[in-house]
Amino acid sequence: MPVPLLDMQAQLQPIRDEILNAVTSVVDSGRYIMGPEVEGLESEVADYLGVKNAIGVSSGTDALLVCLMGLGIGPGDIVITTPYSFFATAGVVDRLNATPVFVDIDLKNYNMDAGKLAEWFSNASDEDRKRVKAIVPVHLYGQCCDMEAVMDIAEQHSVPVIEDAAQAIGAQCTFRGEKVSAGGMGIAGCLSFFPSKNLGGIGDGGMVVSNDDAFADKVRLLRNHGAKPKYYHAMVGGNFRLDPIQAAVLRVKLKYLDSWHEARNANAGRYNEMFSSELFVKPEVSAYTERHVYNQYVIRVPEKRDDLRKALNEEKIGCEVYYPVPFHLQECFAPLGLKKGDFPHSELAANTTLAIPVYPEITEEQQREVVNAITTFYA
Numbered sequence: 362m363p364v365p366l367l368d369m370q371a372q373l374q375p376i377r378d379e380i381l382n383a384v385t386s387v388v389d390s391g392r393y394i395m396g397p398e399v400e401g402l403e404s405e406v407a408d409y410l411g412v413k414n415a416i417g418v419s420s421g422t423d424a425l426l427v428c429l430m431g432l433g434i435g436p437g438d439i440v441i442t443t444p445y446s447f448f449a450t451a452g453v454v455d456r457l458n459a460t461p462v463f464v465d466i467d468l469k470n471y472n473m474d475a476g477k478l479a480e481w482f483s484n485a486s487d488e489d490r491k492r493v494k495a496i497v498p499v500h501l502y503g504q505c506c507d508m509e510a511v512m513d514i515a516e517q518h519s520v521p522v523i524e525d526a527a528q529a530i531g532a533q534c535t536f537r538g539e540k541v542s543a544g545g546m547g548i549a550g551c552l553s554f555f556p557s558k559n560l561g562g563i564g565d566g567g568m569v570v571s572n573d574d575a576f577a578d579k580v581r582l583l584r585n586h587g588a589k590p591k592y593y594h595a596m597v598g599g600n601f602r603l604d605p606i607q608a609a610v611l612r613v614k615l616k617y618l619d620s621w622h623e624a625r626n627a628n629a630g631r632y633n634e635m636f637s638s639e640l641f642v643k644p645e646v647s648a649y650t651e652r653h654v655y656n657q658y659v660i661r662v663p664e665k666r667d668d669l670r671k672a673l674n675e676e677k678i679g680c681e682v683y684y685p686v687p688f689h690l691q692e693c694f695a696p697l698g699l700k701k702g703d704f705p706h707s708e709l710a711a712n713t714t715l716a717i718p719v720y721p722e723i724t725e726e727q728q729r730e731v732v733n734a735i736t737t738f739y740a
């Protein structure tokens with residue numbers, strides 16, 4: 362029985378008419394740039410996450426880029442993140458001619474190790490410490506980073522935090538005694554509506570969320586070439602606008618998001634029970650996690666990960682490696698002068714992790730098939 366990594370059709374079919382009606386209404390409205398669908402989605406996502414501002418943008422990548430632009434980041438500045446994420450997290454730093462600096466991940470949840478962040482600040486020269494203009498923790502696979510620890514360090518050094526919540530819409534954690542959503546703790550958070558995300562559009566899309574009104578206003582301007590009023594530019598922005606067709610589709614899907622999160626959690630729970638062998642390291646839920654949204658269910662396997670991947674693909678079982686090459690070993694970052702061995706946890710994760718299907722509509726039988734195929738490979 363084939364099991365895809367993600368079954369777009371299974372999600373679409375029950376809501377296909379609603380989606381098509383939403384698209385049709387944008388087509389018929391003649392409002393093709395910004396307008397009520399974008400504003401509607403912004404206010405609904407802000408409510409959903411309990412944040413003051415939400416600004417629809419063209420992608421998760423552009424959400425990160427526009428936030429760094431909003432902080433005025435440029436040549437000579439340092440932005441600290443981890444080496445283990447989707448390329449955009451570090452790519453945007455380089456695009457602004459700033460320098461990405463990496464701290465390793467915690468292998469328990471693949472997110473920034475706050476201890477390593479503290480260590481970096483203790484070991485850095487005064488000059489380098491002053492160059493740090495942002496910290497970008499990533500809430501990878503749908504689970505929050507240890508934000509309390511990261512924010513404490515950031516505040517100690519007066520550095521703003523931009524959360525990369527591209528994979529974590531609706532993820533929640535305990536933060537300073539309260540239950541808070543991913544994206545709502547730093548100066549801003551960045552969401553992606555890439556189709557494979559828990560809330561995915563029918564194309565690219567993203568959002569910046571922020572509780573800081575002044576920063577949100579700046580991002581709103583930068584999203585549209587920095588124009589205020591139209592044709593008058595006090596700052597240089599870009600065209601980072603969210604397409605209203607995407608907004609209309611996302612508004613339909615947002616109504617189902619909690620039920621999809623719940624289904625992903627139930628599926629993750631089932632995998633946890635099915636993987637009885639100690640050979641596989643299952644995803645760990647951190648003590649501060651209030652809600653994991655399992656954008657990915659990622660296991661670590663003992664050896665021959667790439668052979669396993671090939672074997673699963675031959676059996677038509679979807680799986681993927683997120684991500685095979687950590688940033689410090691990417692060819693484009695060779696000028697940073699980093700080398701193998703610099704970030705051992707990221708390297709171990711890159712070599713041994715495998716994401717298996719956890720999408721909401723997967724059946725128990727399909728999950729059993731996935732687990733059997735993996736277990737048989739190592740028998």
Ligand SMILES: Cc1ncc(COP(=O)(O)O)c(C=O)c1O
Pocket residue numbers: 420421422423446447449450499501525527528552553554555565566567
């Ligand atoms: C962690 C992370 N950051 C940033 C992005 C970029 O988002 P997008 O693909 O919408 O540009 C993604 C998504 O692919 C992601 O997973």
